[in-house]
Amino acid sequence: MRSSVEEAPDHCAIEFAMEMLGGRWKLAILKQLVSGTHRFGELRRALPGITQRMLTRQLRELEADGLVTRTVYREVPPRVDYTLTEVGHSLDSITELLDTWGRWYRETVRGEALPGPRPPA
């Protein structure tokens, strides 16, 4: 019985992490950026349902937290792209695990393989 619950150092760093990464989009955005640099529009298309406003806000918060780098190219059609910083990449394994877990849970625990035709009853 080594671990009574109250041994938590301050109060579990997960709360801290979730205040930073919680919300609907943050981790999904980071996941997209694991594979490399992407433009605003690419991210937008990769995240069906997100609005321009949300994507902008989330990206700015991620930038403020030092997780992504924002690069503006002053060209004729404006171009901005986003890249994970080293700190941002420190979350790669977590986003990977969460993604895998989410897929596993959805397909195995619940029975929802893919949105679409249901298997006959």
Add this chain to the structure above:
Amino acid sequence: MRSSVEEAPDHCAIEFAMEMLGGRWKLAILKQLVSGTHRFGELRRALPGITQRMLTRQLRELEADGLVTRTVYREVPPRVDYTLTEVGHSLDSITELLDTWGRWYRETVRGEALPGPRPPA
């Protein structure tokens, strides 16, 4: 360069996972339960700042999602305890990683070792 962003199967299972595990308390609760069964009051004390209402609600949602088991003992002082299911335990590595990451980020990236006296400037 196999992975352009738009290869996402449906739309990234992370979104799904975060809808289920997001919010301020879910993962912190799961983390507490990794070490084994705990009573309602224990969890309450282990999560400073959480209200009875919140703890109850979050636990019920976790139960509904098949992540925790709720056991009621009909005794004179009522007693209820909570245990991770196998599915719940499938998140152990993720909560562990997130906790470690949160601690690392807070102490290394930002300079906040522990709430308390600041080191001299």
Add this chain to the structure above:
DNA sequence: CAGTATCCGGAAAGATACTG
């Protein structure tokens, strides 16, 4: 002890329109 039952404020998130 382990909850319910209400009430409530503010942040999160969405819709829509406009711009450098």
Add this chain to the structure above:
DNA sequence: CAGTATCTTTCCGGATACTG
């Protein structure tokens, strides 16, 4: 293309009081 600017809605999370 990559944003801003508003407006509106949703609902998460908290405070408080009561109960089997």
